[in-house]
Amino acid sequence: MKRICFLLIASTALLLSSCSGVSSQNVTQATDEMIRKQVLFFTDDENLTSEIPYYDAILELKSKHPESLKHLKVVNTRSTEDQPILDKTPESPAILVIEDNEVICEIEGxxxxxxIVKPVAQAISHWYD
Known part of the structure; x- marks a missing residue:
């Protein structure tokens, strides 16, 4: 149990410390501004154990595609701030890959x-790397 808690806390700290901040204004104005390339991770503070594979996948993706994951946006589903404008907000945990204001890859639940890694890597493979 202590190992799981440590891994969860370490993964969260590593993920959050390595993510670049993205202005919520740029994201929330998605209908007015084009989102060229963006990976969104939807998280829920009360559902962390089901998110462990997502954190592991994000860490692996960041090591293989650092430039593509440079602007990873972490969205707390319980917060009304920082919510991107989407037709349908996915259930947490989820990862959406957005290119030219369209969702080109969605992993949910x-x-x-x-x-998680295979479809996201395929979707972002042509971005920068």
Missing amino acids: STNKNN
Whole structure:
């Protein structure tokens, strides 16, 4: 149990400390401004254990595609601030890959790391790397 708590806290700290801040104004004005390339991670403070595969996947993706994940946006689903304008907000945990204001990849709900890494890596592979 202590190991899981440590991994969860360490993963969260590493993820949050390595994410670049993105102005909420730029994201929330998605209908007015074009989002060229963006990865959104939807999180819920009360659902952290189901998010562990997502944190692991994000860490792996950041190591393989650092430039593409440079502007990763973490969105707390319980907060009314920082919410991007979407037709449908996904249930937490979820990762959306947005290109030219369109969702080109969406992973939602409980899954394993490989089911997250493969489609996201494929979606972002042509961005910068």
